[in-house]
Amino acid sequence: MRSVDVTRLGPPHxxxxxxxGLRNLYILPTxxxxxxxxxxxxxxxxxxxxxxxxxLLLSFVMLALMVLALHLTHFNLQGLELRGGQPRPGFAxxxxxxxxxxxxxxxxxxxxxxxxxxxPLPPQRLDAGSTTLGLPWxxxxxxxQRPGTVLIRSSAPLGLFVCWSRWQPPQPQAxxxxxxxxxxxxGGSDPEQPPALESVLGSREGSEHWQDLRPHRPEDSQVRxxxxxxxxxxxxxxxVFRDAEGVPPVLMPAPxxxxxxxxxxxxxxxxxxxxxxxxFGLQLADGAIPPGQGREHRDRCLLALALCR
Amino acid sequence: xxxxxxxxQWLAQAVLTAACLGLDPGxxxxxxxxxxxxxxxxxxxxxxxxxxxxxxxxxxxxxxGLIAAQQPELLPSVxxxxxxxxxxAGLLQLESGQGLAWRVLVRRSVxxxxxxxxxxxxxxxxVPRLGPFGTGLGGPxxxxxxxxxxxxxxxxxxxxxxxxxxxxxxxxxxxTPPPPAERYWRVLVHPLFNGRGWERxxxxxxxxxxxxxxxxxxxxxxxxxxxxxxxxxxxxPWDGRSLPLDPSLRPQPNGELRLLRPALExxxxxxxxxxxxxxxxxxxxxxxDLMLPLDQNPRLLALGRSWTALPTLSARVEAARAWFQSQxxxxxxxxxxxxxxxxxxxxxxERGEGFxxxxxxxxxxxxxxxxxxxxxxxxxxxxxxxEPMGGASFLELRQSNAHAWSEVWLxxxxxxxxxxxxWVEGGNAANQRMNGDRATATGPLxxxxxxxQRQWWGLDMAWSRWWLGFDRSSQEALLNRLxxxxxxxxxxxxxxxxxxxxxxxxxxxxxxxxxxxDRLSRELAALLRALERLRIVPAAGDTLETLSGRAAEAxxxxxxxxxxxxxxxxxxxxxxTGRAGGQGAAEQRWRVALRQVQRYxxxxxxx
Numbered sequence: 001m002r003s004v005d006v007t008r009l010g011p012p013h014x015x016x017x018x019x020x021g022l023r024n025l026y027i028l029p030t031x032x033x034x035x036x037x038x039x040x041x042x043x044x045x046x047x048x049x050x051x052x053x054x055x056l057l058l059s060f061v062m063l064a065l066m067v068l069a070l071h072l073t074h075f076n077l078q079g080l081e082l083r084g085g086q087p088r089p090g091f092a093x094x095x096x097x098x099x100x101x102x103x104x105x106x107x108x109x110x111x112x113x114x115x116x117x118x119x120p121l122p123p124q125r126l127d128a129g130s131t132t133l134g135l136p137w138x139x140x141x142x143x144x145q146r147p148g149t150v151l152i153r154s155s156a157p158l159g160l161f162v163c164w165s166r167w168q169p170p171q172p173q174a175x176x177x178x179x180x181x182x183x184x185x186x187g188g189s190d191p192e193q194p195p196a197l198e199s200v201l202g203s204r205e206g207s208e209h210w211q212d213l214r215p216h217r218p219e220d221s222q223v224r225x226x227x228x229x230x231x232x233x234x235x236x237x238x239x240v241f242r243d244a245e246g247v248p249p250v251l252m253p254a255p256x257x258x259x260x261x262x263x264x265x266x267x268x269x270x271x272x273x274x275x276x277x278x279x280f281g282l283q284l285a286d287g288a289i290p291p292g293q294g295r296e297h298r299d300r301c302l303l304a305l306a307l308c309r
Numbered sequence: 310x311x312x313x314x315x316x317x318q319w320l321a322q323a324v325l326t327a328a329c330l331g332l333d334p335g336x337x338x339x340x341x342x343x344x345x346x347x348x349x350x351x352x353x354x355x356x357x358x359x360x361x362x363x364x365x366x367x368x369x370x371x372x373x374g375l376i377a378a379q380q381p382e383l384l385p386s387v388x389x390x391x392x393x394x395x396x397x398a399g400l401l402q403l404e405s406g407q408g409l410a411w412r413v414l415v416r417r418s419v420x421x422x423x424x425x426x427x428x429x430x431x432x433x434x435x436v437p438r439l440g441p442f443g444t445g446l447g448g449p450x451x452x453x454x455x456x457x458x459x460x461x462x463x464x465x466x467x468x469x470x471x472x473x474x475x476x477x478x479x480x481x482x483x484x485t486p487p488p489p490a491e492r493y494w495r496v497l498v499h500p501l502f503n504g505r506g507w508e509r510x511x512x513x514x515x516x517x518x519x520x521x522x523x524x525x526x527x528x529x530x531x532x533x534x535x536x537x538x539x540x541x542x543x544x545x546p547w548d549g550r551s552l553p554l555d556p557s558l559r560p561q562p563n564g565e566l567r568l569l570r571p572a573l574e575x576x577x578x579x580x581x582x583x584x585x586x587x588x589x590x591x592x593x594x595x596x597x598d599l600m601l602p603l604d605q606n607p608r609l610l611a612l613g614r615s616w617t618a619l620p621t622l623s624a625r626v627e628a629a630r631a632w633f634q635s636q637x638x639x640x641x642x643x644x645x646x647x648x649x650x651x652x653x654x655x656x657x658x659e660r661g662e663g664f665x666x667x668x669x670x671x672x673x674x675x676x677x678x679x680x681x682x683x684x685x686x687x688x689x690x691x692x693x694x695x696e697p698m699g700g701a702s703f704l705e706l707r708q709s710n711a712h713a714w715s716e717v718w719l720x721x722x723x724x725x726x727x728x729x730x731x732w733v734e735g736g737n738a739a740n741q742r743m744n745g746d747r748a749t750a751t752g753p754l755x756x757x758x759x760x761x762q763r764q765w766w767g768l769d770m771a772w773s774r775w776w777l778g779f780d781r782s783s784q785e786a787l788l789n790r791l792x793x794x795x796x797x798x799x800x801x802x803x804x805x806x807x808x809x810x811x812x813x814x815x816x817x818x819x820x821x822x823x824x825x826x827d828r829l830s831r832e833l834a835a836l837l838r839a840l841e842r843l844r845i846v847p848a849a850g851d852t853l854e855t856l857s858g859r860a861a862e863a864x865x866x867x868x869x870x871x872x873x874x875x876x877x878x879x880x881x882x883x884x885x886t887g888r889a890g891g892q893g894a895a896e897q898r899w900r901v902a903l904r905q906v907q908r909y910x911x912x913x914x915x916x
Contacts, residue, residue: 046338050338060436061426061429157421158421
């Protein structure tokens with residue numbers, strides 16, 4: 001029989017920040033706490049039956065520890081402040097990390113956090129000051145998505161009580177369509193005849209087909225680094241490719257493909273082209289991004305895919 | 310998720326297992342304790358998750374309590390305490406979710422225990438205790454180690470003479486032992502005579518004891534605290550006059566005192582001294598107390614019958630005393646074996662030498678022949694008064710103090726103790742030796758060992774007096790002193806005590822939580838507190854440097870000290886480590902500069 005998870009109880013609290021206190025913290029004995037009480041009761045009975053002081057005192061110590069643990073477990077979370085960070089976009093087909101800033105004036109023992117539907121973070125010690133934790137979660141839908149309720153809980157120091165609070169962080173997280181390779185439309189020299197992406201990508205196959213070399217810049221992709229040249233001791237140089245048609249492709253949803261699926265194909269194409277360090281643009285129904293390259297350009301395109309209608 | 314190492318829990322398990330040594334598996338509680346400790350070990354082997362390991366810690370703690378119920382003495386209690394601290398440390402380590410240093414863990418465990426102790430003591434001292442619900446935890450076992458014998462034949466106690474094994478210790482609340490002539494500690498009563506020896510009533514151990522006639526009030530008189538080593542009998546030594554303070558003690562109609570605890574464990578109990586005769590002394594004799602085989606010891610029978618012409622039983626006793634004193638009896642520990650038939654005749658009328666068993670046996674038989682109800686009692690005589698450096702003074706009884714004497718019943722007096730050994734040549738001297746230090750050690754090493762043993766026993770006695778001696782009657786006396794007739798206030802007193810205990814414990818633990826940071830953090834916190842008193846508080850995004858800069862602007866006199874503190878902190882926090890001597894110098898400079906900041910506040914206020 002599955003035990004009831006009491007930490008589901010209690011309404012989630014909203015707000016940009018949540019300061020844990022008497023109004024939003026809940027505390028109940030754990031199953032181990034109930035067993036602990038049963039153990040203390042057993043020792044009471046034995047102490048009474050044998051008229052011995054040892055078991056009587058130990059049972060009273062166990063009861064006193066229970067009373068102490070009630071307060072200590074509550075204090076372990078009381079005063080802790082939760083604040084949502086700026087979540088970075090993530091893919092719908094991969095794990096997402098939702099940042100939560102924790103501000104504390106003192107050390108906290110074994111604090112566990114979990115987003116609804118996500119894997120729990122192992123209980124960890126929070127030192128005084130600010131700590132940022134990325135809570136894992138998953139989302140199958142693209143767009144600006146709100147993560148589930150954040151559950152913060154602790155049973156330190158003795159595991160006799162579990163103290164928890166639930167918080168609904170206000171900041172949504174951008175979820176990019178899953179990267180699923182497939183046909184995408186592309187506009188280039190002849191917008192009337194957009195070539196398939198395979199042909200656009202195919203012309204870039206092989207890193208030997210570069211036209212020129214220039215000094216490697218830190219922001220350049222490692223993919224474009226001329227490794228053979230580097231091995232010959234001629235320094236770090238980046239390959240310069242020339243587009244087949246002379247202008248970078250502008251990616252767009254493939255015609256005839258369902259919209260969401262087309263966006264997923266585009267997401268894969270953007271990722272792939274960006275990994276190769278190539279220039280590309282993006283044309284969507286509610287706007288266009290001119291051709292460019294680099295990480296920022298890639299992120300702009302992916303965000304546009306996440307947010308487009 | 311990897312759990313912290315389980316070495317600490319294994320260590321607790323090992324200590325707990327060691328504490329199990331000496332448990333009586335024949336007692337239900339002993340068997341249950343052993344099973345529980347075994348289950349804890351198996352669970353520890355098997356447990357792979359946090360819940361399983363928590364359960365191990367709980368089993369270990371409960372195991373400590375169960376063992377404490379059976380072995381309350383000082384040394385086992387030390388082991389039980391150690392096991393409890395380690396079990397708690399294991400639980401704390403488990404819940405902290407990280408591998409903390411052992412020293413830190415044990416310190417934290419002791420702190421948590423110390424914080425819980427005041428509340429626990431309030432409950433322990435003030436919550437009224439209940440009496441046992443019945444005998445649900447099994448009766449006393451009948452297993453044995455050392456002690457007196459059911460059967461007393463002349464010579465049987467010879468095996469005890471010279472045996473220096475400890476038998477019992479008794480401490481007196483007046484810290485003064487009774488005079489040597491009064492140090493008769495009765496244990497067993499032997500009413501059945503078969504012509505050769507004296508037997509104990511075979512039903513004595515299994516016979517239902519008399520119901521307790523009420524527990525006397527605490528504080529009415531002087532107390533005796535007894536610690537008795539394991540023996541074969543539930544009958545324990547006592548002086549025959551005191552009142553039992555423990556409801557488990559039941560005086561028997563024959564004058565034995567039974568303690569309803571397992572005989573195999575070391576037992577402790579308290580008696581209240583008083584002068585009035587007890588019920589057992591007034592108990593009328595039965596036919597058993599006059600039974601005598603008529604086909605043995607004809608000369609003894611004839612002598613006894615010759616006194617039946619005397620009008621009173623007292624006169625017959627006096628005639629026997631006079632006869633014993635007129636004969637040329639001699640005390641010896643090597644009398645040789647007596648013949649199986651008419652052995653007492655040989656002893657009385659031919660050899661004339663023997664020890665306490667011979668004299669008690671022969672005198673009691675003579676009294677029966679003279680028509681005086683009599684019986685033999687075995688127990689201990691004398692003892693050594695020990696005053697250890699620490700702990701409580703006590704009278705030490707060893708097996709070599711074993712002794713036998715007679716009891717006769719006289720009208721109007723009841724059962725009366727008579728020790729015929731004292732009437733014979735050398736008998737008094739033998740008794741005096743018993744009153745003296747019988748545990749004489751020969752070599753210097755043995756003497757040192759004896760000295761150490763007595764010091765430990767002194768501590769043990771103090772432990773027994775203050776810890777084991779706190780029972781229901783002691784609690785009642787305490788509550789009377791505290792509240793008098795205002796018992797209605799007991800609940801409020803308990804609540805007040807708990808509140809004070811909690812109010813004292815929580816700030817202490819929270820302070821320890823803050824102090825749990827590393828040294829540099831603590832020092833930085835001290836500096837921040839000093840600045841806070843100057844109303845310089847950190848703002849968002851402040852570094853120590855910017856904070857110190859603001860403080861220096863507000864208080865220019867502190868500029869150099871603050872700059873020094875900022876530089877030292879940065880150097881110690883982020884600089885290279887391992888420079889011998891540099892660390893100490895930096896700490897010294899930090900202390901000087903910090904003191905300057907702290908004192909500045911005082912100067913500023915005083916101005």
